[in-house]
Amino acid sequence: MGGEDRSQLITSSHWPPDQSDEVRNHTIGRALDLAASTWARRTALIEGSPQRDGPRWTFEELERDAKRVAHALLTRFSPGDRVAVWSANCSQWVLLELGAALAGLTLVTVNPAYRDSELAYVLRQSKAQGIVVQQEHRSRDLLHIAAGVSKDLPWPCEVISLGDWPSFVRSGAQDGALPYVRPGDIAQIQYTSGTTGFPKGALLTHRGLTNNGRLYAHAIGAGPDDVWVNPMPLFHTAGCGLVTLGALQTGGTHVLPPGFDAGAMLDLFAAHHGTILLSVPTMLIRMLDEQVSAPRDLPSWRIATLGGAPVAPELVRRAERELGVRVGIGFGQTEASPYITHTRPDDPHPTWWETVGRPLPQVEVKITDPIDRSTLPLNEVGEVCTRSVCVMEGYNDDPDATAAALDAEGWLHTGDLGSLDSYGYLRIQGRLKDMIIRGGENIYPREIEDVLFEHPGVQGVCVVGLPDEEWGEIVAAFVSLRAETSADAETLTAFCRQHLASYKVPQVWEFVSEFPQTASGKIQKFVLKDRLVHGDGA
Numbered sequence: 001m002g003g004e005d006r007s008q009l010i011t012s013s014h015w016p017p018d019q020s021d022e023v024r025n026h027t028i029g030r031a032l033d034l035a036a037s038t039w040a041r042r043t044a045l046i047e048g049s050p051q052r053d054g055p056r057w058t059f060e061e062l063e064r065d066a067k068r069v070a071h072a073l074l075t076r077f078s079p080g081d082r083v084a085v086w087s088a089n090c091s092q093w094v095l096l097e098l099g100a101a102l103a104g105l106t107l108v109t110v111n112p113a114y115r116d117s118e119l120a121y122v123l124r125q126s127k128a129q130g131i132v133v134q135q136e137h138r139s140r141d142l143l144h145i146a147a148g149v150s151k152d153l154p155w156p157c158e159v160i161s162l163g164d165w166p167s168f169v170r171s172g173a174q175d176g177a178l179p180y181v182r183p184g185d186i187a188q189i190q191y192t193s194g195t196t197g198f199p200k201g202a203l204l205t206h207r208g209l210t211n212n213g214r215l216y217a218h219a220i221g222a223g224p225d226d227v228w229v230n231p232m233p234l235f236h237t238a239g240c241g242l243v244t245l246g247a248l249q250t251g252g253t254h255v256l257p258p259g260f261d262a263g264a265m266l267d268l269f270a271a272h273h274g275t276i277l278l279s280v281p282t283m284l285i286r287m288l289d290e291q292v293s294a295p296r297d298l299p300s301w302r303i304a305t306l307g308g309a310p311v312a313p314e315l316v317r318r319a320e321r322e323l324g325v326r327v328g329i330g331f332g333q334t335e336a337s338p339y340i341t342h343t344r345p346d347d348p349h350p351t352w353w354e355t356v357g358r359p360l361p362q363v364e365v366k367i368t369d370p371i372d373r374s375t376l377p378l379n380e381v382g383e384v385c386t387r388s389v390c391v392m393e394g395y396n397d398d399p400d401a402t403a404a405a406l407d408a409e410g411w412l413h414t415g416d417l418g419s420l421d422s423y424g425y426l427r428i429q430g431r432l433k434d435m436i437i438r439g440g441e442n443i444y445p446r447e448i449e450d451v452l453f454e455h456p457g458v459q460g461v462c463v464v465g466l467p468d469e470e471w472g473e474i475v476a477a478f479v480s481l482r483a484e485t486s487a488d489a490e491t492l493t494a495f496c497r498q499h500l501a502s503y504k505v506p507q508v509w510e511f512v513s514e515f516p517q518t519a520s521g522k523i524q525k526f527v528l529k530d531r532l533v534h535g536d537g538a
Contacts, residue, residue: 069099457485
């Protein structure tokens with residue numbers, strides 16, 4: 001907003017593309033080449049470990065090693081082939097992402113927590129011709145599982161062990177031309193969380209991923225002096241897209257721990273003078289709690305950006321109060337590569353912490369009536385739709401799902417409920433399928449969750465609708481409490497009555513120690529709801 005009066009910028013719930021930053025018609029390989037020529041000897045990647053200082057790469061070394069990986073891949077596969085990666089975070093994952101892009105291959109990202117049947121589904125659905133596998137993850141022999149699953153496919157699928165990484169890299173030619181790759185080619189297939197039915201494979205382009213990572217990095221003011229400490233899983237667009245490609249295109253250093261541990265994250269921030277965090281809210285809460293119990297000196301940390309789940313205003317205030325860091329909030333989904341909107345540091349919006357920001361440059365957003373798809377007036381709740389170069393090409397081999405998500409004009413219908421204000425800032429009210437209708441009244445779980453987060457005894461909350469013969473649905477709240485609190489259902493009910501209309505006050509309270517989550521940090525509401533509906537408890 002830059003101090004100007006933008007209250008009249010939009011008069012309906014439609015934000016046209018902001019031209020303040022450019023669309024670049026780049027591949028991931030081109031982005032790597034530009035980074036290597038611009039910041040050649042600056043540190044690009046550090047494999048972070050709390051026990052030791054891991055290996056590191058400059059930008060020119062990162063490009064050199066990524067090209068070696070590309071040549072090794074091309075001894076086994078042809079441009080256009082799909083190759084899966086099944087591994088937790090490690091430096092080889094990043095090199096594989098860049099190498100596959102240079103080789104013109106499509107990388108199929110697989111959650112290392114997937115069970116055998118889930119891996120089989122992804123390999124079969126993506127028609128993967130190969131899979132690169134971590135030997136073990138959380139006491140599971142991933143290499144043995146992958147070998148067994150690949151044998152049952154109706155086509156050859158080569159299994160490559162990360163345990164043989166040095167010999168794999170040496171197997172390729174040391175030089176020679178790499179194939180021509182177009183910005184519109186499919187760089188990755190990322191599978192959605194699969195909260196209902198089988199997961200769908202979003203086809204994400206080079207152009208979409210590179211632009212999204214760069215636009216996000218610009219929105220938060222990232223530059224060559226920044227150090228990104230990245231706990232997000234690389235198999236998700238937040239880890240391999242926003243952070244990996246955001247840091248790459250702005251010259252920052254990417255510190256990559258093997259997974260999330262609150263204490264280890266704080267140690268890495270202290271050791272490497274970290275400046276930027278992208279995480280889900282739960283991670284930041286755990287880091288705040290750890291900092292209280294074992295304080296570290298963290299003067300370099302300047303911003304924590306949050307996404308993947310609702311962000312309570314109290315969490316924003318706590319982070320700023322206890323860590324002295326700015327907080328940014330983003331909203332997106334895998335199908336949009338992933339970010340659609342984001343707040344800005346020193347945001348002038350009067351209540352920015354209640355929003356997920358305004359659309360990134362070059363990203364168009366509108367709020368539509370879920371029934372007739374007409375654009376709604378300002379501040380009315382409807383389905384969030386977006387259109388940009390970042391939006392997926394469709395779902396892999398699933399024309400029906402693609403047609404349901406992408407309309408003829410290129411709009412992605414996200415399935416999320418939200419509203420736009422006159423500044424173009426988006427407020428999210430939850431998923432369209434999660435909206436509660438009680439006695440004809442529409443109730444948005446996010447509003448109730450935000451109120452409950454304000455109670456000092458509440459650590460986490462999830463609100464769902466339960467079927468009811470009289471009202472159609474009633475409101476149920478799943479709550480995790482802080483250890484030191486004496487709050488109970490009676491006190492929380494009284495608290496809600498002070499801030500909410502009576503029909504929005506939860507009638508059912510369930511207290512839980514933790515919430516079931518997807519790998520990207522989203523609470524699986526359907527799991528909680530099913531347990532209660534079927535009498536299994538929470």
